[in-house]
Amino acid sequence: METQSQVDLGLTGTVVLVTGGARGVGAGITRTLVGLGAVPVICGRSPDNVVADLRDVEFVACDVRDDAAVEAMIRQIADEHGRIDGVVNNAGGSPFVPAADASARFTGKIVELNLLAPMIVARHANAVMQTQADGGAIVNVSSVSGHRPSPGTSAYGAAKAGLDNLMSSLAVEWAPRVRVNSVVAGPVETEQSHLHYGDADGVAAVGATIPMGRMATPADIGNAVSFLLSPLAGYVTGSTLTVHGGGEKPAFLDAATVNNETVGTAS
Numbered sequence: 001m002e003t004q005s006q007v008d009l010g011l012t013g014t015v016v017l018v019t020g021g022a023r024g025v026g027a028g029i030t031r032t033l034v035g036l037g038a039v040p041v042i043c044g045r046s047p048d049n050v051v052a053d054l055r056d057v058e059f060v061a062c063d064v065r066d067d068a069a070v071e072a073m074i075r076q077i078a079d080e081h082g083r084i085d086g087v088v089n090n091a092g093g094s095p096f097v098p099a100a101d102a103s104a105r106f107t108g109k110i111v112e113l114n115l116l117a118p119m120i121v122a123r124h125a126n127a128v129m130q131t132q133a134d135g136g137a138i139v140n141v142s143s144v145s146g147h148r149p150s151p152g153t154s155a156y157g158a159a160k161a162g163l164d165n166l167m168s169s170l171a172v173e174w175a176p177r178v179r180v181n182s183v184v185a186g187p188v189e190t191e192q193s194h195l196h197y198g199d200a201d202g203v204a205a206v207g208a209t210i211p212m213g214r215m216a217t218p219a220d221i222g223n224a225v226s227f228l229l230s231p232l233a234g235y236v237t238g239s240t241l242t243v244h245g246g247g248e249k250p251a252f253l254d255a256a257t258v259n260n261e262t263v264g265t266a267s
Helices: 024-035 067-081 104-129 154-174 200-208 218-229 251-255
Strands: 015-019 039-044 058-061 086-089 136-143 178-185 240-243
Touching (some): 015 024, 015 067, 015 104, 024 039, 024 218, 039 067, 058 067, 067 104, 086 218, 104 136, 104 154, 104 178, 136 154, 136 218, 154 178, 178 218, 218 240
Parallel strands (some): 015 086, 178 240
């Protein structure tokens, strides 16, 4: 895999664990880190899920919901590389299930993956980072679903809201040696977009609702994550960096019967 960096963020040689870094948004983050000269380590269930262009990146099999497995993974990475400079808690997600139809077991699994697992990974990574002269940085990949209604994925939205609150608490507890931040991502176009938005027309229609005129790419998220991992963000902790292309256009703009282009203010 050949990837060239055009910007030096000071990440050359840094060891960064990316959970769920084998495909989708995680693969975009991994590619960005490779291009910046970092040494990413992908964590996932199976190496069979790794996209073709990332097969040369180190992979560690681990269920991030399993405390003992995560502890062993963190120790393995630290022993093999001598340190862990960064962690990206990216693994997560949820299928569409209305809350009235979601069982208690299903809801628990969604919260476990999207909230408890990142906490487990962060806790074990922090134990290593606190012993390092340069500390470390943890970035949680969160979602706009945690900051607005999330119909059909209510447990996911609640878990992401909890993840951002967790981030702010850990940033206080683990400072000054370890920084903890969140990237709050809007809709991202990946190879699995059809599962959420339908065909190409559906993806384009969703993109049209965003002020920037498109959904994010995995690289957009990777760029934001890389900044928060880098020395350029050395004084940034306990923060959420929202990457959503301007968010969602207010529905009243389409519903109003006046020419919205002439409306100066609204209350």
